[in-house]
Amino acid sequence: xxxxxxxxxxxxxxxxxxxxxxxxxxxxxxxxxxxxxxxxxxxxxxxxxxxxxxxxxxxxxxxxxxxxxxxxxxxxxxxxxxxxxxxxxxxxxxxxxxxxxxxxxxxxxxxxxxxxxxxxxxxxxxxxxxxxxxxxxxxxxxxxxxxxxxxxxxxxxxxxxxxxxxxxxxxxxxxxxxxxxxxxxxxxxxxxxxxxxxxxxxxxxxxxxxxxxxxxxxxxxxxxxxxxxxxxxxxxxxxxxxxxxxxxxxxxxxxxxxxxxxxxxxxxxxxxxxxxxxxxxxxxxxxxxxxxxxxxxxxxxxxxxxxxxxxxxxxxxxxxxxxxxxxxxxxxxxxxxxxx
Amino acid sequence: xxxxxxxxxxxxxxxxxxxxxxxxxxxxxxxxxxxxxxxxxxxxxxxxxxxxxxxxxxxxxxxxxxxxxxxxxxxxxxxxxxxxxxxxxxxxxxxxxxxxxxxxxxxxxxxxxxxxxxxxxxxxxxxxxxxxxxxxxxxxxxxxxxxxxxxxxxxxxxxxxxxxxxxxxxxxxxxxxxxxxxxxxxxxxxxxxxxxxxxxxxxxxxxxxxxxxxxxxxxxxxxxxxxxxxxxxxxxxxxxxxxxxxxxxxxxxxxxxxxxxxxxxxxxxxxxxxxxxxxxxxxxxxxxxxxxxxxxxxxxxxxxxxxxxxxxxxxxxxxxxxxxxxxxxxxxxxxxxxxx
DNA sequence: AAATTTTATGCAAACGTTTGAATTATTGGA
DNA sequence: TCCAATAATTCAAACGTTTGCATAAAATTT
Numbered sequence: 001x002x003x004x005x006x007x008x009x010x011x012x013x014x015x016x017x018x019x020x021x022x023x024x025x026x027x028x029x030x031x032x033x034x035x036x037x038x039x040x041x042x043x044x045x046x047x048x049x050x051x052x053x054x055x056x057x058x059x060x061x062x063x064x065x066x067x068x069x070x071x072x073x074x075x076x077x078x079x080x081x082x083x084x085x086x087x088x089x090x091x092x093x094x095x096x097x098x099x100x101x102x103x104x105x106x107x108x109x110x111x112x113x114x115x116x117x118x119x120x121x122x123x124x125x126x127x128x129x130x131x132x133x134x135x136x137x138x139x140x141x142x143x144x145x146x147x148x149x150x151x152x153x154x155x156x157x158x159x160x161x162x163x164x165x166x167x168x169x170x171x172x173x174x175x176x177x178x179x180x181x182x183x184x185x186x187x188x189x190x191x192x193x194x195x196x197x198x199x200x201x202x203x204x205x206x207x208x209x210x211x212x213x214x215x216x217x218x219x220x221x222x223x224x225x226x227x228x229x230x231x232x233x234x235x236x237x238x239x240x241x242x243x244x245x246x247x248x249x250x251x252x253x254x255x256x257x258x259x260x261x262x263x264x265x266x267x268x269x270x271x272x273x274x275x276x277x278x279x280x281x282x283x284x285x286x287x288x289x290x291x292x293x294x295x296x297x298x299x300x301x302x303x304x305x306x307x308x309x310x311x312x313x314x315x316x317x318x319x320x321x322x323x324x325x326x327x328x329x330x331x332x333x334x335x336x337x338x339x340x
Numbered sequence: 341x342x343x344x345x346x347x348x349x350x351x352x353x354x355x356x357x358x359x360x361x362x363x364x365x366x367x368x369x370x371x372x373x374x375x376x377x378x379x380x381x382x383x384x385x386x387x388x389x390x391x392x393x394x395x396x397x398x399x400x401x402x403x404x405x406x407x408x409x410x411x412x413x414x415x416x417x418x419x420x421x422x423x424x425x426x427x428x429x430x431x432x433x434x435x436x437x438x439x440x441x442x443x444x445x446x447x448x449x450x451x452x453x454x455x456x457x458x459x460x461x462x463x464x465x466x467x468x469x470x471x472x473x474x475x476x477x478x479x480x481x482x483x484x485x486x487x488x489x490x491x492x493x494x495x496x497x498x499x500x501x502x503x504x505x506x507x508x509x510x511x512x513x514x515x516x517x518x519x520x521x522x523x524x525x526x527x528x529x530x531x532x533x534x535x536x537x538x539x540x541x542x543x544x545x546x547x548x549x550x551x552x553x554x555x556x557x558x559x560x561x562x563x564x565x566x567x568x569x570x571x572x573x574x575x576x577x578x579x580x581x582x583x584x585x586x587x588x589x590x591x592x593x594x595x596x597x598x599x600x601x602x603x604x605x606x607x608x609x610x611x612x613x614x615x616x617x618x619x620x621x622x623x624x625x626x627x628x629x630x631x632x633x634x635x636x637x638x639x640x641x642x643x644x645x646x647x648x649x650x651x652x653x654x655x656x657x658x659x660x661x662x663x664x665x666x667x668x669x670x671x672x673x674x675x676x677x678x679x680x
Numbered sequence: 681a682a683a684t685t686t687t688a689t690g691c692a693a694a695c696g697t698t699t700g701a702a703t704t705a706t707t708g709g710a
Numbered sequence: 711t712c713c714a715a716t717a718a719t720t721c722a723a724a725c726g727t728t729t730g731c732a733t734a735a736a737a738t739t740t
Contacts, residue, residue, distance in 0.1 A: 007697085052695085052697070058695090060699090
């Protein structure tokens with residue numbers, strides 16, 4: 001009796017009912033009498049019954065599991081988004097299955113396949129920096145499994161819903177802020193343009209330069225993956241000979257921090273001689289001296305909107321066509337601090 | 341034909357084999373001929389077959405899902421641990437299901453129940469600050485589902501494996517470091533003692549005071565939850581009238597940062613007039629001016645050890661009795677920086 | 681060539697739940 | 711009192727795998 005985990009069959013036997021009735025009672029089916037429902041639920045409690053979601057998923061073809069594929073759990077933006085996503089999904093009775101790609105396309109493929117095998121009811125994806133071919137997600141489309149991309153999304157058309165921050169606007173605002181603060185020359189640390197984030201922020205940068213009639217110099221724009229190591233190499237390059245750029249717009253906060261520390265070590269006065277703007281409002285930017293001006297992306301909002309979109313699709317509230325046509329763009333905000 | 345997702349039945353039909361043979365072939369059963377295996381696998385590829393893990397889980401009673409219950413994904417330590425955990429589990433073919441308690445006991449109960457219902461093959465838990473009654477995990481014990489606590493673990497005996505950093509030693513090292521640096525009076529921001537972390541760090545603090553023959557003053561010890569807000573209140577209290585404490589050991593980095601910023605605003609010279617040690621090596625501590633001395637907990641190591649322990653239990657490599665008797669304690673390290 | 685062992689495959693039940701259709705019990709109306 | 715309508719319950723199949731046991735085919739021994 002220790003061995004055996006209780007099932008609806010046990011409940012049925014105990015109450016001399018059929019399993020069908022028990023199943024319906026537990027699911028609050030309208031045709032079951034109130035009295036029976038109560039009896040069944042009491043017996044279920046007494047037996048410590050818990051629905052076997054495998055069995056019910058197999059029969060009913062839903063698992064209540066939502067998959068999430070993400071580059072790295074520990075990056076600030078994503079960690080904050082996950083928090084919001086998980087909280088919201090739990091309210092709706094869904095579990096969240098997380099897979100990390102570590103920004104490797106191959107891993108992304110494996111995870112997509114694993115998520116599909118485990119029959120997630122929906123999938124949320126922030127892709128790697130390098131994913132340009134999204135065909136490993138086709139199987140979700142073909143099988144009509146709701147699919148939502150957020151933050152890191154396909155650049156070319158792909159028939160799935162997209163939720164992202166307004167990176168173009170963010171890039172524009174960051175650059176414009178530097179321009180308005182008087183920078184005549186603004187360098188830009190971008191990431192690989194294969195990623196929509198950097199592509200859009202870069203576009204914003206370019207347009208802001210144009211608007212404020214500032215020169216574009218290709219020696220002052222970089223497209224390496226924005227690791228601390230790369231940022232340091234770039235910083236060395238930027239400040240090897242004068243004139244130095246008067247402003248730096250870094251497309252993530254990690255590299256903004258590296259540049260700031262390097263410039264500080266060079267005794268450059270910030271913001272007097274050099275102004276810096278980062279991206280993401282990483283908690284570190286508020287704490288470093290001087291604090292770094294940056295773009296807030298509201299990761300919790302992005303996460304919540306992504307979940308909301310997924311749920312809408314799952315509930316059929318949104319027509320398939322509409323999903324695909326209209327990316328959802330969430331607002332960003334310039335956080336003014338001492339560095340610019 | 342769009343409608344229908346392929347199953348082993350389809351493969352069997354296509355090849356004129358029985359489903360049993362197909363199943364065995366896919367699982368590399370020794371009694372299936374090499375030729376058949378190849379045929380089956382080719383056909384499986386051709387049909388884009390993917391095992392239905394619900395069905396196989398239902399029948400075979402394993403799901404390849406591991407549950408993780410954690411206070412908040414976005415806290416540095418936990419985010420880093422999750423990264424390690426997920427990476428390691430994926431290598432073994434497991435999926436990770438994450439639930440966040442937001443440090444609420446009620447949520448922890450709900451999640452434990454949900455994880456059980458979805459038949460995770462094992463569960464990893466970092467409990468809330470306030471969990472003292474762990475009976476909502478009993479169902480895992482009773483059903484013999486591997487259960488591992490890490491970081492935030494039961495204080496009283498509970499029959500499950502435990503993996504944690506050496507908090508006593510960390511508390512001792514932090515305090516001793518301040519003492520050796522010349523602090524005659526050392527305040528301590530602890531968290532609630534219902535949590536093993538704070539209890540052990542506090543014990544280390546006490547013992548270090550004793551060893552260095554420093555006075556213990558109860559006005560200089562605090563047991564509130566270590567939020568920024570609470571830390572600020574405490575800082576105000578600490579520095580309301582002289583003599584100020586010469587050293588502060590904060591049991592997490594967030595509160596160390598708040599204290600440092602408050603003291604800096606008061607124009608206290610750090611480390612000359614006030615020395616500060618935090619706990620966890622949060623990335624912010626390296627970046628603030630002056631950088632904060634802290635205790636590194638190696639979250640990735642903790643995560644990996646926790647997974648290793650879980651896998652050992654699942655593979656039966658470790659006798660049940662041994663699991664429970666011996667908590668696994670991982671080393672911590674003092675990171676010396678400018679603040680002390 | 682028959683008997684025996686070995687190797688490969690098939691049969692059918694089982695896992696726990698859900699659900700359309702069928703059946704039984706209850707109620708109300710004439 | 712009987713019939714019809716409604717409410718409550720049951721039957722049985724289905725979801726896609728896995729697996730013990732039985733069987734068939736091939737290889738080996740006598």
